[in-house]
Amino acid sequence: MIAMPVQYYIKHAFENEGASISEIARKVDVCWRTAAKYAYKEDWNESPPTVRKKRRPVMDPVADIVDTWLLEDQLLPRKDRRNAAAIYSELREKHGFEGSERTVREYVRNRRKELLKEEPEPTAYVELVHEPGEAQADFGTIRCVRDGKIVEAKALVLSFPWSNAGFAVPMPSENGECLLEGLRLLFEQAGGVPQRLVLDNATTMVATIGKGEERTLTEAFMRFQLHYRFDVDFCAPARGNEKGNVENKVGYSRRQWLCPLQPLNSFEELGEQLAIKAIRDMDRIHYKKGRTIADMWREEQSALLPLPSVPFEAVRLDAAVLNNYAQFRFESETYSVPQGRPRQKVLLSVYWDRIEVRNREGEALTTLPRHYMLKEQPIDWLAHFEIYSRRPRAAVHSAMFRYLPKAVQAYLKEANASERSARVRFVRDMLKMYSIDEVAEALEALPADRRANPANVELKLYALNPENGLPEPIAEGYTPIEVAAYNPDSAVYDKLLPARAEGVVKA
Known part of the structure; x- marks a missing residue:
């Protein structure tokens, strides 16, 4: 198995640079089959890959009609784009094209390269100028009520500056599993994947920051990006204004969707409420363009990439050794595995909300809820x-x-x-x-x-x-039992009161 950065380069060159399998294989010094394996790979989950579907042509281009097809095909995985033969057949059947197939093949081959050059580079985006299909994402802190206390949690917000549409999903933390699971949920709420995503330099995504725009990504985030096929831009350090739309959307969603304080019975329940509020919020007029956000969002959705057939599974694989009490430590928290044995090595599949524990043979031992210490105040x-x-x-x-x-x-x-x-x-x-x-x-x-x-x-x-409370009786043996058990009769004391007649006290 080749290193993850090499896999990333193969997929990027094949999808975005138009490089052939042979060219990629020569450049990275691998065999043709290995290069093809990662170029066509769609499911980037760590679990064993599913059987790759047969390639079927969809959306390829010639003239204005063909150019449109070629541009539309850029929104789809390469395996789903129409080839020259399919374009030629469709042109003849639907548009009465009388040219030869060779002419179409030559046009498509040359025009594809020209359209790739015409695509704007990420650096062409400037502040406050946004294209449909571009999105920004960021975490914000939210406050909710749980078990009679105010707790601090996180909300991952996805905003689309062109239409000003936005979505939010609550999470207990900003760790890598919460980030990737949150983005998956947000993409599904949006009904598609943004072509370009602007993010900050969180360590859950960026392992090291180089000069200028150089970034070394974490392996988990590279898998996620390959799975959903979006381009990513990272802000310059300490330059949050480069994603100002989502910064504003974080504050807006907190004020409009989470005030007054909402109950946090479960993150799933609160997430459903936020999804409903995000859709309802689109009925308002865009602050600048004079149209409803809902109308603009419907238009922008056509620029989104389609969701993959297999959702990404945000999981981190780890291992631990049980102590003498059949417990293990993970992120400063202690977890008990009653089904385990002391000193047993176990395998961990860490999700955002749970930890699945298996023995070394892969047999499931237990599933434990993942612990989070949310900040609380009465x-x-x-x-x-x-x-x-x-x-x-x-x-x-x-x-x-x-x-x-x-x-x-x-x-x-x-x-x-x-x-x-x-x-x-x-x-x-x-x-x-x-x-x-x-x-x-x-x-x-x-x-x-x-x-x-x-x-x-x-x-x-x-x-x-x-x-x-009443004091406990004194344990002593000097008082006679007749005295200790005596229960006074209050009627005896009534005889000592002065007699009353017609409201006058007689002495």
Whole structure:
């Protein structure tokens, strides 16, 4: 198996430079079959490649009609482009062409090279000048609510500057698996692949930065790029303005699609919501061109490359050795493999959301959820109730109300408008001494008729506090059992009270 950079060069030369298999084989010093293997390769997943489909001619060109076919064919893999014979047959059948096949072959051979030269170089793109089918991608930080806390996650945003269409997908991290899985999902949402993608110099894509535009890409990203056949441009270091459209789209999507804070029950569920909002957002008018983004997006979609028949599988292959507790460490996290043995070597298939563990023979042992330590901060409920106390009637309609514990929600909802004001202020005062979970526990412990009285709730809060519990009886053997077991009768003490007659106390 030849090195990945050589595979990359073979595919690039064959697809984009019009080089023949023989020319490539001589240049990289490999046999013709090896060069052909990687030139025609479509599935760049690390798993064993699927059987390559037979080549079938699609979209090739002569005259204005043929030129159009040739340009359209550039959007397709080379194996799907029509050859000269197919063009000749179609010209004769549909356009009454009377020339010879040799004439068509010669025209197609020469015109293809001319059209390749006419294609704009990546450096021809200048700031604020964008062509259909060009896209930019970047990560942004988002905040959501999970398990009653505000957590920080990431959103990968894909924007198309020409139409100003954009898509976003939430991810737990900016690691390589999240990046590639996110781009795959975004391409599928867009219904195609951008011809050119502008990115920053993240280490998940760029291994080293050379002089000028020289970049050494990571092997995983090279596989992904070959799989989807897009060209890539990387910004100059510290020059984020070179992808200003997506920088703006990151902020726009955060403000328009994720405010107020959205629940993070799962990344898949939040991703579906963002996809719906991205489509709805296209109904607005383009900020500059006076047309709806939806109309422009439909036009731009024709410039996208088709999706491959096999989706890319973003997976990293690794290995580990189980310790004496059948555990292994990965990215500072500990994972247990009950099915494994101490000191056993295991193979890991690391995806963005899970880790598949196999033994050395490739047999599956277990699948574990991948751990992520998202930054968390508690919701400052006292600050929110300070606001609610100024507008008590609007408390149940606030953006954060749905994240309150159910017992607190019910406590506020079951009161009428006049009672709600007092209850909001009561909860606010209790939050100065107790947490929102403690207040919810006290409310749950009381029936509705008893929690209507704030004093009962406060007493329950006091009783639930471990520090306020009754002391344990003193273990001692000096007190006689008759005394220790004595239960006083309160009626005896009533006899000691002065007698009352007609409201007058008699001494």
